[in-house]
Amino acid sequence: MTTFLHHHFKVAGWSSGRSLPIASIVPMNHPAAAVLQEFGGLTVGIEEAGEECARTTVTFCSVELDAEIVRWQGLLSTHLVGVAHVSGGHADLFLAADGRCFGRSCVHDAFYFEGSDFYEAIERIVRGQRAQPMLRPDQDSVSLYGEVFRRGDAALYDY
DSSP states (O other): OOHHHHHHHHHTTOOTTOOOOOOTTSOTTSHHHHHHHHHTTOEEOOOEEOSSSEEOOEEEEEEOOOHHHHHHHHHHTSOEEEEEEEGGGTEEEEEETTSOEEEEESSSSOEEEEESSHHHHHHHHHHTOOOEEEOOTTOSEEEETTEEEETTOTTSOOO
16 A cells, blocks of 8 residues: 555544454455455545546445446456445446456446556545546447547557
8 A cells, every 4th residue: 555545544544454344245255355344434535636537535335236237247257346435426446356446437327447456546546547438349439537438549448
C-alpha cells in the first residue's frame, strides 16, 4: 500500500491487522475475501476535482452479482466478486480472481478496467484518474466521462 493510500485508509478508520467477518457469498480463496475482511465497512476518499476526473468515495461492502456481471465474468473468463460501492452507489467495484479490478456504472451501461490490482484501482479512484472503458462484443460504443468510445479506440481496455 502506498503512503497516499495508507493515509486515506487511516483517516477512514482502518488499522493494521483489522479483520471482519464477511458474507458467505464471498469465496474465502478469492482475493476479494481479504479485501472485505480488512476494509469492509470503511469509506475512503473524498468527492472533489481530481487529476483526470472527479475524485470520489469508495465504500467497501459485498455487492451481489447480477446478470450483467455474470455476463462479464464469461467474457473475462474469471470469477468477479463485488467489493465496493463507488461514488455513493453510482458505480460498483469488482475484483477478479486474478486480482484485476473492474468497475460498473449503476447509472448507464458502462463497464471499465480500474487497475491491475486492488491497490492500483483504489489509488486511481481516490486520486481521480480515469478508468479504461470496455466494450462487450454486442456493443459498438460506450459512454464514459461524457465521451463516446468506439471499437478500435486506443483508450479502450483490451481484454
